[in-house]
Amino acid sequence: MTDVYEHDTAPEGTARPRTVVVCGVGAVTAQGDTAEALWEGIRSGFSAIGPVRGMPMDGYGTDIGGEVETDRLPAYDYLASFGGSEREPAADFALLAAEEALAQAGITGLPAERWGVSFGSCNGGLRSAEKLARRTQDKSGGEDDGRHYLLVPPQAIAEALSGAFGLKGPSLSVNTACASGAHAIAHATESIRAGRADAMLVGGSDAFTETAWAGFTSLQSLSTKPAAPYSKDRDGLSLGEGAGMLVLAEESVARAAGAPILAEVLGYGLSADGYHATAPHPKGEGAARAIRGALQAAGLGPEDVDYINGHGTGTAKNDSAESNAVRAALGEAAGGAPLSSSKSMIGHLLGAAGAVEAIVTVQALVEQIAPPTANFTGVDPKCGLDAVPDADRAMAMDAALSNNFAFAGANACVAFGRPAGRRFTPAPEPAAEKIVITGFAAITSAGEGAEALWQAWQEGRPLGTEEGGLRVARADFDPAAYTTPAERRRIDRLSQLAIASSRMALEHAGLTADERVGVVLGTGLGPMRSIEQFLLPVLGGCPDHGSPAVFPNTVFNAAAGQVAMNVGAKGPTSTVTTGHAAGASALTVAHDLLVQHRADAVLCPAVEDLSPGVLEAYRGLPLFEDAGYTLAEGGIALVLERESTARARGAGILAEFAGHATASDAQGIGRWDDRGEGVERAMRQALAHAGVEPAELTAIWANAAGLGRADGPEALATGRLSAQADCPVHTPKRTLGEPVGAGAQLAALLALTSWDGGRDGGRGSGPVLINSSSLGGTHISLVLRPATEN
Template sequence: MPGDRAPGVAIVATGAITSQGAGTAALWGGARSGRVAIRPVQGLPMDGLGTKLGGEVTAPLRPRGAYRRPDDFRERAVDLALVAAEEAMAGLPAGLVDPDRFGVVLGTCNAGLLSARAWLAAGASGAVPDHRLPALVTPQALAEAVAAALRLRGPVLAVNTACASGANAIGWAADLLRQDRVDAVLAGGSDALSDVVLAGFNSLESLSPEPAAPYSADRQGLSLGEGSGMVVLVRSDLAERHGLTVLAEVAGYGLSADGYHVTAPHPEGLGAAGAIRAALAHAGLCPADIGYINGHGTGTPKNDPAESSAIRLALGKETAAGIPVSSTKSVIGHLLGAAGAAEAIVTAHALAEQIAPPTAGFSAQDPACPLDYVPGTARPIAAGAALSNNFAFGGANAALVLTRPALGHRPPAAGREEVVVTGISVLSPAGDGVSGAWRDVMGRREPGGELAGVRVGRVELDPEPYLNRRARRRMDRLGVLSVVATAKALEAAGIEPGGEPARTVGVIFGTGTGPMEAMERFTLPVLGEGPAAADPAVFPNTVYNQAAGQVALNLGLRGPTSTVSVGHATGAAAIGYAADLLAAGRADTLVATATDTLTAQVARAYTALGAASTRGPSGAPDGRFLLAEGSVALVLERRSVAEARGARILGTVLGYGMASDASRARLWDPRGRGLERAMRAALHDAGLGAEEVAEIWLSAAGLDPADRAEAAAVARLAVDPALRLHAPKTVLGEPMGVGGALCAALALHTGDGTPALVNSSSLGGTHITLAVRAAAAGTTRTEGEGR
């Protein structure tokens, strides 16, 4: 292979479960034949809704893998994911890949919503919710359940870019392979139907009374579905060496933000066109190379014309007019976070068999949708490459480019430019700024708040300089903190929020617990009164990526955008993902923003998990952590870009490493072996020896078993006895998914120019270690110095 070409990434196995039935063969067979599997829903109450139909999975859900759950409860999103994952993994020879080098990247929109619903319903009725339910609610809980069931101990990551999640997950997984962070990845998406989600889309008047007819002039809206799609990805050279059958190759993907509206796409498709162009550029292909498009095709009045405009804008009107476009949602419904994965599987089969599946239900041309939507029956094609589009709430867009193995195409090799930090913002219980946080650490000043009997630290903030009352009217606290932190970091970097230079900036947003304030506000009335109580103003805020959408909308950011949710390792994951995109030249400037907020239900959930510290009579430590909220944003840039604009460089992201314990029996390995592997991987990625590290910023937050495991891992690293160990979260509190970003900000603020490691660990045994270096010895930095 020529040296200027990147390694190929091969899809060597797939798994699926949808309303077409269990298995990839059922999905592809239904899509190819145009068989509509959108039927009256049997398993959920449909009274009070504008439809009785959905793409409901009726095949038995009998995964072999076990996961931690209440004895009388199953999380349907996990079961769907496991069924698809087990089929995909069965297509790979056993023992071919070391489990330590086998990753999982799972996309979801609603995650364990049924678990959250059960928790809220029990509390609302006066019952005591099962203490195991909270451990199934978050996106990372799904990813870790799959990894543990299959005993995969590589990176375990969750993406929640709403309806673009499945495609985003496959693209990120392909990146991990090209960067040699893994040898194989199980990637895809999963989402389950629920009365809560149906009520939400019904409140937006989006549901069609008939099976969705995407792109057709007589379309009436979307049909919701459920299911899971999973693919096993390996590098093409490994597939060739072991004689694996390659269905298709992932040549590239693109991400972008509309920054236009919380639910509606930009009417001209500007953001979506940006994602398509980025995917083509990443793949090293031109519009004329695309022979088939699997469209987003929801069937709603606004989405279909916007996508049609985006395709024409990105590919050119004449080229676009000659490419067949079809929507898989016409036969299985909209699978939300699983849609991109299921549709990628259909796209791969379309390439393999050289058949464009039809768009079912298409009956009349809409002048606003002037492309070839393959009405009626499947059609032979001659395509070497295909495009799969997925667009989401908040204007988050993802596009995948797949190629036929026979094409022999390899995307251009990416250079690895150094990534620097030019702006930092910290909102914490210590106040506004990293300096205040450090003063509280040095003075051992703990936050003194209490919520639902739990010791907590809250953020006090006046958002008015950045968000007026009107702008905040439909935002929740997660969105407000995220916008303010990101704006302050951009200002510190010398980039005016909303200005022209900000238009190319992207945001990699992270949240560990997600929009629980909005979820509670929306769900509880629906549980009590039914769909009529669903609030359309609150529903858009219930998706994890809504805060990223608010950041893009309010600050004018249009660059690559994604939302990650990796539990307490989220902040580090956002920084690592952003650094990889920048190092490979996929963006010039990105903001990695991590935010989590507290509600009484969140405090109760951590209490049920045995993790939150309660205030006893003596106030003595109880072996658990003080919960905190916060928002931290770091502006990351390619060094050449930062230097060209004269930015002040605060530090460098040298590398990072990831690993998982993947244990079904306990939440983390008491010997800290997974964290040790993450630290050693970070050292390797940064090109450092352990003796070169001057300090480690610990994940330790006061939860004794986890802290002892980390101490054991650090001791085995055999570093200099003079190594400085910092545990700021034992003072400031555990800010959930924000912790890794907070510790990175402190490391860059206080560093002396020598390398430092920053540890993060989720409560499910996922570990991410960052390697960073402050810009200069002995420099004290304050916010605003990057201007």
């Protein structure tokens, strides 16, 4: 790549605080194993989609795709942290791309605590899960197979990235299917702008999986020739694999380090269609809202958009819906903004698409070249925009958009600016405002409602029963009370839990969902029941037996999409998969969206469903030898709002969400710092964010769930916090079970209930600290204040 533009200095008095810039990129795709190879292939219009050789292709709708063919391996041995022996390709791709991006950025001297990771993926380590499942079926597994379950969750790759480069700041994984990479950029941008990190390693990765190939075959979405987006003769998409990673940094940090400044992240927009599990809204209504949101945040008018790197899958419905969205968002200016698709040359990289296509967009700005759409056969009137057919186009451009739209109606648009170009005026920073909790709901093995949960905890009544050597607490509820028979035929148990808890929480808050209400869902395990239901017939030797009714439920964000469809919440939507800390991560993302006025309210369900395969994985993991550990299911939802909007509608305010922080141990997959250093940093930073001294705390709700290697470090960290000697440290998960990603919501409900009616043991209401941690050393702390303090 060539010609990096020097960042110009804004006129005196007009500098914008916490400007986010791109100062390094790396990629592994079918074009090659560098970002330079990606750009050179894309700009030349070369389609690298061809016969797939790395996995058996019999029985699928096509045998071509954008396959990665590199033999290079990353320098970091992520298997060493847990004693594994078999590599996960999605992790390899991410680490290789990250090495390149960090080398280009060249930022040194920045404290590890000021570096974070934001990682997007559709499938995470699903290829590893497929191999393990196949070996279980044919009884050919090895002695260390159980350890490799640690590679399956998307958060494992985020934690491998943290461990590889010693990045100890915020760490999260986001899974919004084909928009995951773009969401990762959006959430990282907020972390930098809020001052929680100075630089973030950001991107996405996905490898070919049997699930994806069989799934898109079942939907009859695959083309037998390289995809031809926006063309009149297009007949489907081409799958691809690979990774894209970017280094985002606060502008002054990048300049001080002498880093190349490739582009500026001007803004982003997120939305939900609330329309269909797989098909986009035909008029592109949700996608148009995301584009408008990006323009507003960036301070761009429709006429300022010089180029759009489109979602452009090559399917009939997606391409026409995107074209309609662009016209709806840009109006008459749509005809003057070239719209091209990189997927025509590398395939659809699913969760990595947003990151890889952001790199292409950035390089288009750097070199002032609009890359082409390959394989173009002529304009389809249903699309009708300028698709830059076949050959690149030199043109002046100062601002460009990158579109990514996904299953379950998750939409994202990121706006990038040329740093040497003209200055745009972004929307002013909103006035500081409190974020409050106005509603909640719980479905757990204790029953429905917070009161049932409170009573079980107060009685010290252990929940659950033994299931094959594990203690499991099942959530027992009647989905018929919340969904119709027709709806239940299309959705899995995870989505049923999400819909039910969300409906209950909205009712408790007295809130009607609309386009200003978002959904941020947390799940550590995701739709594993649906994945098993879909995958097992495929592994049985029948790729064409994958069910088209089940496949849409196999993406992690299916549940959030179903919530949006069923309750009408069409604001920003995201799904975070930060392992056992996923619910806490969802709350932090929702908090940041509200602070920036991206929504008036955000619904935050945390849901987990324990499938047979999940339980088998936990039995095989070398972490759960401790007695007294209980796995729990549940759906627990909170409603967050800005204080002004809550008061304007006369809502009851239950608590203030006063502060939060995320820290990583950076010890690698499946490992914690045994001194509790990361936990302590998260707690102290959250208290500082909330303006609360440790001595002011009236309770600490610990992450402890009966797992010695995690509980011990947390206890050490809590002991160093200097809270009052009589400040209780509550450990409800030791009684009620570990609800995987819903732990933070569980503790929040108990804290809220303790303030209701003076049930806090006579200590008096005051701020509390809630801890939540993943199995790989990602720690999130939240600070809540009772409503009586407002």
